Amino acid sequence: MSMDVAPWLETDALLDNPQTRIVVCCGSGGVGKTTTAAALGVRAAERGRKVVVLTIDPARRLAQSMGIDALDNIPRKVAGVGDENGGELHAMMLDMKRTFDEFVEAHADPERARAILANPFYQSLSAGFAGTQEYMAMEKLGQLRARDEWDLIIVDTPPSRSALDFLDAPKRLGSFLDGKFIRVLMAPAKVGGRAGMKFLNVGVSMMTGTVNKVLGGQLLRDVQTFAAAMDTMFGGFRTRAEATYRLLQAPGTAFLVVAAPERDALREAAYFVERLGADRMPLAGLVLNRVHGSGAEQLSAERALAAAEILSMADAAMDPATAPDPEPETEAEPEAELDPDASDPADPGDGEENLADGGFVDRDSGKTQARNPSAADPDVSPTSADTSAERLAAGLLRLHAERMQVLGREQRTHDRFTALHPEVPVAQVAALPGDVHDLAGLRAIGERLAVPMERPQRAG
Amino acid sequence: MSRLHVVSGKGGTGKTTVAAALALALAADGKRTLLVEVEGRQGIAQLFETEALPYEERKIATAPGGGEVHALAIDPEYALLDYLHMFYKLGSAGRALKKLGAIDFATTIAPGLRDVLLTGKACEAVRRKGKDGKFVYDSVVMDAPPTGRITRFLNVNHEVAGLARTGPIHNQAQAVMRVLKSPQTAVHLVTLLEEMPVQETADGIAELRADGLPAGAVIINMVRPAILDHDAVEIAANGQRAAVAKALSQAGLGGARRGGLAERLVDPLLEQAREHAERVGLERTQRAELSDLGLPLHELELLTDGIDLAGLYRLAADLRKQWPS
Numbered sequence: 135m136s137m138d139v140a141p142w143l144e145t146d147a148l149l150d151n152p153q154t155r156i157v158v159c160c161g162s163g164g165v166g167k168t169t170t171a172a173a174l175g176v177r178a179a180e181r182g183r184k185v186v187v188l189t190i191d192p193a194r195r196l197a198q199s200m201g202i203d204a205l206d207n208i209p210r211k212v213a214g215v216g217d218e219n220g221g222e223l224h225a226m227m228l229d230m231k232r233t234f235d236e237f238v239e240a241h242a243d244p245e246r247a248r249a250i251l252a253n254p255f256y257q258s259l260s261a262g263f264a265g266t267q268e269y270m271a272m273e274k275l276g277q278l279r280a281r282d283e284w285d286l287i288i289v290d291t292p293p294s295r296s297a298l299d300f301l302d303a304p305k306r307l308g309s310f311l312d313g314k315f316i317r318v319l320m321a322p323a324k325v326g327g328r329a330g331m332k333f334l335n336v337g338v339s340m341m342t343g344t345v346n347k348v349l350g351g352q353l354l355r356d357v358q359t360f361a362a363a364m365d366t367m368f369g370g371f372r373t374r375a376e377a378t379y380r381l382l383q384a385p386g387t388a389f390l391v392v393a394a395p396e397r398d399a400l401r402e403a404a405y406f407v408e409r410l411g412a413d414r415m416p417l418a419g420l421v422l423n424r425v426h427g428s429g430a431e432q433l434s435a436e437r438a439l440a441a442a443e444i445l446s447m448a449d450a451a452m453d454p455a456t457a458p459d460p461e462p463e464t465e466a467e468p469e470a471e472l473d474p475d476a477s478d479p480a481d482p483g484d485g486e487e488n489l490a491d492g493g494f495v496d497r498d499s500g501k502t503q504a505r506n507p508s509a510a511d512p513d514v515s516p517t518s519a520d521t522s523a524e525r526l527a528a529g530l531l532r533l534h535a536e537r538m539q540v541l542g543r544e545q546r547t548h549d550r551f552t553a554l555h556p557e558v559p560v561a562q563v564a565a566l567p568g569d570v571h572d573l574a575g576l577r578a579i580g581e582r583l584a585v586p587m588e589r590p591q592r593a594g
Numbered sequence: 595m596s597r598l599h600v601v602s603g604k605g606g607t608g609k610t611t612v613a614a615a616l617a618l619a620l621a622a623d624g625k626r627t628l629l630v631e632v633e634g635r636q637g638i639a640q641l642f643e644t645e646a647l648p649y650e651e652r653k654i655a656t657a658p659g660g661g662e663v664h665a666l667a668i669d670p671e672y673a674l675l676d677y678l679h680m681f682y683k684l685g686s687a688g689r690a691l692k693k694l695g696a697i698d699f700a701t702t703i704a705p706g707l708r709d710v711l712l713t714g715k716a717c718e719a720v721r722r723k724g725k726d727g728k729f730v731y732d733s734v735v736m737d738a739p740p741t742g743r744i745t746r747f748l749n750v751n752h753e754v755a756g757l758a759r760t761g762p763i764h765n766q767a768q769a770v771m772r773v774l775k776s777p778q779t780a781v782h783l784v785t786l787l788e789e790m791p792v793q794e795t796a797d798g799i800a801e802l803r804a805d806g807l808p809a810g811a812v813i814i815n816m817v818r819p820a821i822l823d824h825d826a827v828e829i830a831a832n833g834q835r836a837a838v839a840k841a842l843s844q845a846g847l848g849g850a851r852r853g854g855l856a857e858r859l860v861d862p863l864l865e866q867a868r869e870h871a872e873r874v875g876l877e878r879t880q881r882a883e884l885s886d887l888g889l890p891l892h893e894l895e896l897l898t899d900g901i902d903l904a905g906l907y908r909l910a911a912d913l914r915k916q917w918p919s
Contacts, residue, residue: 163740164606191742193790394606397900429862433847441845448844523837526830527845529822530838530863533870536818539898567872569789 140552143419143559145584149178149286154388156279156381157418160291161392162402166423168192169570169579170392170563171290172200172225176573177580178286179216179223186224186278188289190271199572200225207232209278215573224284233270234260241370255356267292272378279381388418391558393551395425395544400551407555419559422548426540426565427587435538442531449524562587596780596810598720598773599735602744602798603784604791608815610637611901611909612784612894613737614663618910619917621661625732628719629654631667632712633739638665643903649673651719657910664731666719673711677766710750710767717773741783741798748774748781749805780810785884787814787877792884799887812889813913814881816896824871831864892916 148154159171168189175187186209189197200212202225209224216222238256239247250256260266271292278287381387389410393403403420410417552560563582570579599616603609610631617629628651631638639647642654647665649672655663722730739747751771758764773779783798785791795812802809822830830838839850839857848855884891894912897905 162605164604194793196790399606429865430859433859437847441842441847444845445841523830523834523841524844526822526826526834527838527841529826530830530867531842531845533821533867534863536821536898537866543898543900567869568876571789 140420140556140558140560142586143421143561145174145177145561146181148388148418149174149183150181152285153386155286155386156275156388157286157288158275158291158382158387158389159289159392159421160389160406162399165392165394165399167392168196168290169576170390170421170423170583171288172196173570173576173579173583174390175200175223175225175288176212176215176576177584178288179212179221180219180577180580182216182219182221183285184222184224184283185216185286185288186226186284188226188228188271188274188278188287190228190267190290190292192227192290193571196571197225197227199570199576202227207236207274212573228267228271228274230267230270231260233274234266237270237273237370237374250360253356253360255360259360269375272382273374276374276378276381382415383413385416387416389415390418390421392421392423394423395547397547400547404551404554407558417558419561420551420555421561421563421583423563424565425544425548425562425587426537428534428537428541430534431538431541433534433538435535435542438531438535438538442528442535445524445528445531449522449528596778596808597729597731597733598716598779599733599810600738600744600748600779600781601735601784601813602738602741602781603813603815604741604786604794607784607786607791608901609740609784610635610641610737611906612782612813612815612913613735614638614641615894615906615909615913616782616917617663617665617733617735618655618657618661618907619914620733620735621655621657621663622910622914623657623659623661625657625661626730627657627661627663628731628734629663629665629737630716630719630734631665631737632716633737634667634669636667637737638667641901641903641906649676658907666715668712668715670708670711673715677711677714707754707763709747710754710763710770713748713750713774714766714770717770720773720778738781741794744781744783744798745801745805745807748802748807750774752805775806775808777808779808781807782810782813784813784815786816787880789876789880792880796883796887799889809889812884812887812891814884814891814893817893818873818896820870820874820877822867822871823874827864827867827871830867835860890918 148157157171157174159167159174161167168191171187171189172192175185179185187200189202192202200223202210207226207229209226212223212225235251238250242250268291271289275287275289278284382389391403391406391410393399407417407420548560551558561583563579564587566575566578570576599613599620601609601613601616603612614629617627621627629638631647636646638654639645642665644654647654647667649667649669651664651666653662654665657663716734716736719731720729720734724730738744749771751767754763754767758767781802783795785795799809799812836850839854839860842848842856842859843850843854847859848857850856881891892913893916894909897908899905901909
């Protein structure tokens with residue numbers, strides 16, 4: 135049972151505070167980071183702030199809900215948000231390559247910039263280097279902040295492989311372009327290509343010889359030319375990376391770690407919290423998305439299942455004599471073997487008849503028997519054709535049992551996080567049955583982010 | 595019959611779990627599979643409840659019927675050193691390069707190079723034969739990068755083409771590409787019955803097809819049973835509310851009269867059932883979209899207690915029943 139109670143994350147206070155200038159949403163993939171960033175943006179704007187949301191890779195419909203369908207690096211005003219309170223919402227999608235190109239254009243003379251942009255090695259680097267997206271997101275954040283046109287910048291972070299990437303990328307990219315190896319590679323290019331090799335010491339020429347052999351001469355030359363052209367920008371990279379890092383540490387920044395109440399996502403979240411702490415980054419709290427609740431928490435899963443069992447037995451006993459339904463098949467157990475489609479999943483069309491009707495699933499006994507969820511027998515489902523009150527009630531109870539099991543599991547994973555980090559404020563966002571892809575949906579999420587979820591004490 | 599199974603999926607859909615279950619399923623009845631991880635997350639080790647995997651193929655599980663699952667976490671740096679050693683006998687020079695940061699540089703900063711090393715290692719395992727002339731592994735299953743990056747990841751040839759137009763890296767990329775585009779390979783996408791993952795799956799398949807990469811199956815993960823549909827819920831709410839309360843009461847849950855314990859359960863239970871029915875409806879739409887993709891669909895049930903080793907074996911058994919042999 136829950137012993138520690140995490141403090142509530144006061145989302146509105148955070149968004150309303152004029153000192154809050156940057157909110158960074160981070161977390162592992164698939165936890166609703168982008169949706170959270172967008173919902174915070176809508177809410178802050180409707181509470182009167184002038185907001186820009188920087189998204190990295192939004193799902194298409196989410197982007198459309200904010201009126202951005204072009205990946206063009208330009209913040210665009212979202213219509214119909216915040217007008218009553220003088221707030222504004224702008225949204226943009228990061229174009230990683232363009233941001234990199236602009237950076238080059240801003241920091242090198244035109245001729246050099248042209249050489250860099252045309253270099254194949256640069257093109258590969260700017261389009262796909264594992265850290266480029268992270269670095270460019272932070273670079274863009276720095277640019278937006280420098281423009282000082284918005285009260286509040288909300289930034290989504292790229293779906294990194296690991297928590298480390300996002301904080302390390304700026305330093306890593308800097309250190310690569312600044313590093314020993316690239317200097318060695320550059321040496322021949324600087325002194326005039328192969329002719330200059332004799333001026334180098336033997337070790338280095340052996341090294342470039344090896345690299346040449348492995349990578350191929352043309353690739354080496356491309357890297358050399360690239361490195362030489364970028365030389366003037368190395369300082370720029372490092373300075374910018376350091377400035378962004380300091381901006382993130384500044385008091386006006388608030389980090390929100392986003393997670394779902396699942397083991398892996400919360401483990402990653404715990405790791406983020408520790409990492410932000412180690413880097414002295416200001417953590418505002420944890421946003422726990424898709425949390426389930428129940429209006430009938432007083433009824434445990436076990437009691438609900440037992441009651442459902444009683445009703446099913448009563449129903450089955452009564453059925454042949456009293457039910458108007460002529461069907462003899464009334465057991466409330468799935469019969470996977472009877473369904474011929476179950477063994478032929480390779481046929482893409484086979485699922486359709488079975489879609490609506492799953493079987494009753496007794497989770498207790500279900501664990502020991504093979505059960506194919508796609509193969510549930512339609513006959514055992516209480517659809518509109520078969521609606522005795524007992525069956526309906528049993529269905530309601532089984533659904534409730536399932537819900538309570540989900541609740542219990544979510545509570546346990548959440549408790550584990552709270553035990554590790556009791557100081558971190560938490561906002562729990564109740565799960566919506568469907569996906570969010572319009573402003574109304576984002577408003578609903580914003581509301582849930584700001585208002586504490588009702589979670590009555592469970593009895594027994 | 596494909597022997598290299600590349601498993602991708604949107605973040606949060608459980609692609610590592612599905613990859614592991616598939617490796618177990620394909621190892622059944624005395625087969626031997628290799629499960630490879632390419633993103634350095636040690637997800638496989640966590641799933642099999644074992645210590646972190648080194649850059650070394652080792653047996654991590656026994657499948658029903660005496661099969662074996664081996665696992666390998668491919669680290670691009672080690673893969674490059676491995677490659678240098680294999681093709682150039684560059685043992686010590688390789689280490690010198692590493693010291694200088696060259697290996698780190700080559701594997702991190704140039705994505706094409708990194709990916710060709712990762713996929714190259716997997717392809718090598720697919721083609722490897724033992725002294726008896728038979729394949730060492732019956733199949734290789736890769737826990738691959740997410741759907742959004744999978745085509746780019748696999749299309750190493752294209753990525754490397756701009757970088758290395760000739761030379762050994764170029765040749766290596768060509769060799770890898772031949773395996774990846776052949777019927778030996780199948781790229782499977784894991785999804786949930788939710789809008790965003792389904793959309794991403796459709797986009798991912800279109801991208802794979804556009805680049806001539808072999809799309810395999812779609813695996814719908816975490817499928818929840820549909821217990822009540824919309825019509826049943828509406829009938830319960832409108833016509834039969836009192837009767838439902840009475841039934842709850844008969845099952846021992848308190849009084850059925852207004853304000854009784856059982857009667858007070860009806861509204862919250864109906865509310866949950868409405869949410870459930872709404873979800874069932876949305877899932878139906880999503881499933882229809884998936885069947886339009888023209889690929890085999892497989893389904894794995896949601897394990898309500900989360901994934902442990904026992905759950906993984908259950909998923910593997912389930913997948914095996916559905917998988918064409």
